Amino acid sequence: MPAIYTLRALEQFTCTGAECPLSCCTRGWSIQVDAATLAKWRSLPEPDVRERLLDSAISTHDKGKQFFVLKHAGDGRCVHLTEAGLCGVQARFGHESIPATCQEYPRATFQPESLQLKTAFLSCPELVRLVLQDSGHDPFVVAEDGLSDADRSERARLGDSVNAIVNRLLSMREAALNLRVYALATVVAELDAYLGRAGGNLSGAVTLIEKAFEGAGARVSRLQQLQRKGKYKHNKALAGCFWRLTYAIAHRGPGSDLVPEIPGLSALCAGAVESDADERQRDIKVYRTVVRQYQAVSAQTRTALDTLLEQYLRVKFVNHGFPYALHQDDHVATFLDCVVPYVLLQVLLGWQAVEQGGDGLADVALTIAKVETVLGIHNAKVFPQIEKHPELRPLEQSLGSLVELC
Numbered sequence: 025m026p027a028i029y030t031l032r033a034l035e036q037f038t039c040t041g042a043e044c045p046l047s048c049c050t051r052g053w054s055i056q057v058d059a060a061t062l063a064k065w066r067s068l069p070e071p072d073v074r075e076r077l078l079d080s081a082i083s084t085h086d087k088g089k090q091f092f093v094l095k096h097a098g099d100g101r102c103v104h105l106t107e108a109g110l111c112g113v114q115a116r117f118g119h120e121s122i123p124a125t126c127q128e129y130p131r132a133t134f135q136p137e138s139l140q141l142k143t144a145f146l147s148c149p150e151l152v153r154l155v156l157q158d159s160g161h162d163p164f165v166v167a168e169d170g171l172s173d174a175d176r177s178e179r180a181r182l183g184d185s186v187n188a189i190v191n192r193l194l195s196m197r198e199a200a201l202n203l204r205v206y207a208l209a210t211v212v213a214e215l216d217a218y219l220g221r222a223g224g225n226l227s228g229a230v231t232l233i234e235k236a237f238e239g240a241g242a243r244v245s246r247l248q249q250l251q252r253k254g255k256y257k258h259n260k261a262l263a264g265c266f267w268r269l270t271y272a273i274a275h276r277g278p279g280s281d282l283v284p285e286i287p288g289l290s291a292l293c294a295g296a297v298e299s300d301a302d303e304r305q306r307d308i309k310v311y312r313t314v315v316r317q318y319q320a321v322s323a324q325t326r327t328a329l330d331t332l333l334e335q336y337l338r339v340k341f342v343n344h345g346f347p348y349a350l351h352q353d354d355h356v357a358t359f360l361d362c363v364v365p366y367v368l369l370q371v372l373l374g375w376q377a378v379e380q381g382g383d384g385l386a387d388v389a390l391t392i393a394k395v396e397t398v399l400g401i402h403n404a405k406v407f408p409q410i411e412k413h414p415e416l417r418p419l420e421q422s423l424g425s426l427v428e429l430c
């Protein structure tokens with residue numbers, strides 16, 4: 025019986041319907057109309073209503089299998105969304121008559137490795153608002169599986185020990201969140217190097233992570249000292265490359281207009297996913313722009329953002345089944361899948377705070393939901409870029425600038 029992780033925010037969640045600033049019914053998503061829903065629609069007694077509903081389910085094929093998806097209007101709105109911003113099918117026939125996906129969203133159930141997750145997609149602004157409201161508390165209730173260490177597989181033990189160090193490092197609030205995330209990146213890099221050398225010796229990997237857990241305080245203090253003395257050296261071009269790719273991932277493809285553009289950075293990063301001859305100089309400029317922009321954010325706002333983004337990251341790591349699930353045994357890719365949206369949010373939210381004045385924190389939940397929407401379910405946009413840009417993978421290099429931005 026795997027341990028069950030349940031997202032606390034789900035207990036309080038109620039869809040805000042017509043009040044939602046980013047309704048899931050307007051985003052052009054491909055929503056499957058499941059067989060049970062089609063059967064309900066086919067059994068409706070009024071022929072014209074029945075035909076209208078069945079007409080809204082378009083037949084399509086994938087890998088030789090036929091299925092049906094909901095029709096959209098040209099602007100991405102579901103054809104059943106009324107002028108009042110409510111679901112017409114739900115209003116007339118009840119919640120049980122809408123497709124299972126619509127009934128479920130934003131709730132999501134996954135079973136990565138030795139876990140069972142009852143969680144939610146962070147693309148729903150109301151759900152994110154509830155998650156952030158709970159900042160400072162563990163966002164998940166965990167029902168232990170009752171297995172002893174001896175009964176657990178080595179793979180499950182490694183997962184447990186990695187989860188423990190994620191929680192330990194993220195909890196060290198005496199250090200800035202960027203520094204905690206970087207400290208975690210160094211642990212992931214060590215794990216990856218060890219597994220590469222040791223040919224997947226999981227028991228040695230558990231020992232390595234347990235030692236890292238014991239030395240977590242010293243690891244963070246060491247980084248803090250280097251940072252305070254300005255002695256932390258990193259490759260500015262590579263750091264800039266990381267920021268540029270992160271920014272470009274969000275500003276390309278469907279939905280990218282949801283994520284606000286930062287004027288100076290947008291100009292530098294335009295068309296930036298492909299390389300060009302002056303890449304190094306451009307990346308150094310990107311790096312300097314990010315540092316300048318980050319330094320414009322007040323210390324008070326940065327601290328408040330740290331608290332909110334820490335909570336976001338906690339849910340993100342669990343949702344992505346870190347260290348294993350999203351990209352199987354590729355710990356680095358799964359880690360980057362969580363951290364790329366985090367660094368992007370940091371730049372966007374910092375910029376919004378400076379632009380809007382005040383504490384700039386009013387729209388954090390909405391900005392997170394927008395970024396999650398643009399990156400796609402399971403960050404579908406991020407992984408292809410990680411594969412295409414191996415320079416992102418040496419985490420100690422590519423994420424080095426996080427130590428400076430504290």
Ligand code: SF4
Binds near residue numbers: 038047
């Ligand atoms: S995004 Fe969330 S709150 Fe908004 S309409 Fe969809 S389920 Fe409701």
